[in-house]
Amino acid sequence: MPYVNIKITKEGVTSNQKKELIKGVTGLLQDVLGKNPNTTVVVIDEVDTDNWGIAGEQVTVRRSRGE
Amino acid sequence: MPYVNIKITKEGVTSNQKKELIKGVTGLLQDVLGKNPNTTVVVIDEVDTDNWGIAGEQVTVRRSRGE
Amino acid sequence: MPYVNIKITKEGVTSNQKKELIKGVTGLLQDVLGKNPNTTVVVIDEVDTDNWGIAGEQVTVRRSRGE
Amino acid sequence: MPYVNIKITKEGVTSNQKKELIKGVTGLLQDVLGKNPNTTVVVIDEVDTDNWGIAGEQVTVRRSRGE
Amino acid sequence: MPYVNIKITKEGVTSNQKKELIKGVTGLLQDVLGKNPNTTVVVIDEVDTDNWGIAGEQVTVRRSRGE
Amino acid sequence: MPYVNIKITKEGVTSNQKKELIKGVTGLLQDVLGKNPNTTVVVIDEVDTDNWGIAGEQVTVRRSRGE
Numbered sequence: 001m002p003y004v005n006i007k008i009t010k011e012g013v014t015s016n017q018k019k020e021l022i023k024g025v026t027g028l029l030q031d032v033l034g035k036n037p038n039t040t041v042v043v044i045d046e047v048d049t050d051n052w053g054i055a056g057e058q059v060t061v062r063r064s065r066g067e
Numbered sequence: 068m069p070y071v072n073i074k075i076t077k078e079g080v081t082s083n084q085k086k087e088l089i090k091g092v093t094g095l096l097q098d099v100l101g102k103n104p105n106t107t108v109v110v111i112d113e114v115d116t117d118n119w120g121i122a123g124e125q126v127t128v129r130r131s132r133g134e
Numbered sequence: 135m136p137y138v139n140i141k142i143t144k145e146g147v148t149s150n151q152k153k154e155l156i157k158g159v160t161g162l163l164q165d166v167l168g169k170n171p172n173t174t175v176v177v178i179d180e181v182d183t184d185n186w187g188i189a190g191e192q193v194t195v196r197r198s199r200g201e
Numbered sequence: 202m203p204y205v206n207i208k209i210t211k212e213g214v215t216s217n218q219k220k221e222l223i224k225g226v227t228g229l230l231q232d233v234l235g236k237n238p239n240t241t242v243v244v245i246d247e248v249d250t251d252n253w254g255i256a257g258e259q260v261t262v263r264r265s266r267g268e
Numbered sequence: 269m270p271y272v273n274i275k276i277t278k279e280g281v282t283s284n285q286k287k288e289l290i291k292g293v294t295g296l297l298q299d300v301l302g303k304n305p306n307t308t309v310v311v312i313d314e315v316d317t318d319n320w321g322i323a324g325e326q327v328t329v330r331r332s333r334g335e
Numbered sequence: 336m337p338y339v340n341i342k343i344t345k346e347g348v349t350s351n352q353k354k355e356l357i358k359g360v361t362g363l364l365q366d367v368l369g370k371n372p373n374t375t376v377v378v379i380d381e382v383d384t385d386n387w388g389i390a391g392e393q394v395t396v397r398r399s400r401g402e
Binding site for chain 3: 362
């Protein structure tokens with residue numbers, strides 16, 4: 001029954017990586033809290049780097065400096 | 068003034084269905100709690116089936132098995 | 135499988151009203167989109183009126199004016 | 202370390218406007234609460250007007266009436 | 269820089285279990301996507317069982333039936 | 336009509352500081368995007384330091400080291 005939302009920047013995450021995230025988080029909730037995996041929901045949001053800010057700056061700007 | 072967020076998989080939801088969801092949820096909050104519909108906000112997020120996990124699996128994978 | 139989050143101010147919502155919201159939203163998603171109610175998750179967040187702003191003001195302040 | 206999520210309708214917001222929002226919110230949290238800007242995260246979600254409801258209506262419908 | 273939100277019912281989760289969730293999710297994002305753990309943010313929301321619905325029912329009601 | 340959610344750790348934020356955050360964010364959205372302040376919603380979530388993780392650690396643990 002847990003609900004997990006993972007927000008990451010949209011920078012070429014593959015379908016297989018998403019599968020690993022979903023499987024990994026669901027397993028973690030089962031291992032740590034005994035949650036039934038059948039009702040664990042995971043939603044991954046990929047956010048455009050123009051729309052993600054850290055340290056007051058767009059990630060797009062940071063990436064252009066090689067950060 | 069309530070804020071409602073509905074997350075569903077992106078699988079061909081029509082504009083009319085979205086209208087019904089918005090109207091229905093807004094009406095429900097008015098009926099049950101007496102909330103003024105004029106300031107009720109509803110946001111619908113349609114999530115790619117690759118990015119939605121249930122039971123440790125991507126919905127994409129489940130759909131490919133006909134589930 | 136849908137996930138619905140309802141945010142309202144914390145102003146004496148009863149357990150029965152919460153039951154009606156949960157039942158109503160789950161039914162709406164079944165009626166409009168054919169979603170299986172068994173996997174529809176609804177989370178209600180009750181927010182302190184000090185922590186909710188509308189029109190640049192705390193709801194607490196608006197309530198003190200009778201709004 | 203704060204996390205701020207800004208949801209707005211997808212109606213031609215420019216990259217420069219996003220930069221201003223990110224810079225402004227991060228500065229506000231520093232000014233009001235003394236939060237270290239280096240770890241303040243801001244995520245902007247642009248939502249299709251079909252998917253945003255207010256007063257029980259889609260924003261798309263309101264816009265078509267010139268509202 | 270990822271942001272992860274874990275929502276679970278408020279049913280006696282210990283501080284140590286929260287530590288394991290935080291450590292586990294942060295490690296998963298490092299392993300799968302190479303994300304720098306220093307800027308990964310995890311927020312755990314514990315939700316009252318009266319405020320969590322599944323299958324159109326409050327979790328409180330389900331728990332009272334031993335589910 | 337924008338919706339802004341600010342998540343911060345629960346560490347003695349005063350009602351006046353919350354007022355400043357609400358006023359400041361609402362004004363920012365008006366200044367940058369021309370959004371009508373009357374329908375801008377701001378929700379502040381104060382999160383227990385046990386429930387907030389950064390760099391794989393609870394904030395509670397970091398605070399105990401004076402960080």
